[in-house]
Amino acid sequence: MIKGLLGIIDKMRIEVFPTKDYVEPPQQTIFVQLNPEKYTMKHNVVFCEGQAMGTTGSDLKFNKIEGEEVTFDFLFDSSGVVAPGKIKSGKGTPTFEDLKGDVVNALQPAIVDPFGEAATVEKEVEAFKNLLMGYNGDTHQTAFLRLLWGGYSLSCRLKSMDIEYTLFRKDGRPVRAKVKCLFKGTVDYKVMVARENKSSPDLTHQRVVEMNDKLPLMAESIYQSNGYYIDVAKNNKLLTFRKLNTGDSLQFQPIK
Known part of the structure; x- marks a missing residue:
């Protein structure tokens, strides 16, 4: 003042x-x-x-x-x-x-x-x-x-x-x-x-599996659809989508 x-x-x-x-x-x-x-x-x-x-x-x-x-x-x-x-x-x-x-x-x-x-x-x-x-x-x-x-x-x-x-x-x-x-x-x-927080499904995402994670739910959260988890399992060469190992790193490829 x-x-x-x-x-x-x-x-x-x-x-x-x-x-x-x-x-x-x-x-x-x-x-x-x-x-x-x-x-x-x-x-x-x-x-x-x-x-x-x-x-x-x-x-x-x-x-x-x-x-x-x-x-x-x-x-x-x-x-x-x-x-x-x-x-x-x-x-x-x-x-x-x-x-x-x-x-x-x-x-x-x-x-x-x-x-x-x-x-x-x-x-x-x-x-x-x-x-x-x-x-x-x-x-x-x-x-x-x-x-x-x-x-x-x-x-x-x-x-x-x-x-x-x-x-x-x-x-x-x-x-x-x-x-x-x-x-x-x-x-x-x-x-x-951190500001951009990119979560678009047309980008490649990488996630580390945590305890109790389910692949269908992880795929749905990224792609906003429940129809891609089989493709994710194939791309990551998983024997089954029903059981994930805690600590594994998974890649979620972009939707073309």
């Missing part, structure tokens, strides 16, 4: 992780200099297109749903008009000193020395780029990221970065830059499988 009264805005932050687990606290957290004015989200469904010779239409068959893509524009300004962004270790939980600095910046007007030389923005942009897309020689990967802003959260990786310099000193060194970043959502394989 105090922050709201003083006009202090919660800054968008980017958490940087070395691995895809997202379990440990982030190595570093980037607090952007200015919150983006907008962002663009893209969701893409991929189809396999089949078109018979001599026809005018395509038979679209579902292939996959690609991970979410989101584009943000980040502004960097070293002229002194805007308070700089921050890069902090770990989750970067604000301290009392951080809050005090934000209060001072909120209460006092921006004062720029008209005779002084503005600092360049190159160092801040380079540090930002290295954190988001720098190659880690230990993991042989670029960073795993988590975008956090208000209620928006996305585990992702940087796909592309465009840097546009728009304001310069007399010597040609830039003091303002707009960095357009395209992030692509990423999900750990185990988490993805």
Whole structure:
């Protein structure tokens, strides 16, 4: 509430992780200099297109749903008009000193020395780029990221970065830059499988026999029909479908 009264805005932050687990606290957290004015989200469904010779239409068959893509524009300004962004270790939980600095910046007007030389923005942009897309020689990967802003959260990786310099000193060194970043959502394989819970009968399933399991009931739960358990017994070379050995692994072939 105090922050709201003083006009202090919660800054968008980017958490940087070395691995895809997202379990440990982030190595570093980037607090952007200015919150983006907008962002663009893209969701893409991929189809396999089949078109018979001599026809005018395509038979679209579902292939996959690609991970979410989101584009943000980040502004960097070293002229002194805007308070700089921050890069902090770990989750970067604000301290009392951080809050005090934000209060001072909120209460006092921006004062720029008209005779002084503005600092360049190159160092801040380079540090930002290295954190988001720098190659880690230990993991042989670029960073795993988590975008956090208000209620928006996305585990992702940087796909592309465009840097546009728009304001310069007399010597040609830039003091303002707009960095357009395209992030692509990423999900750990185990988490993805748990979320999707694929149980379609046109996929191959593998089940381990547990105590009191019955083949007709197992087949019915997968195929939604009680007419396939004989085929399953044949495919798994079972002598009888009436008795299953606990611990055996059975394959349930897809329905063609």
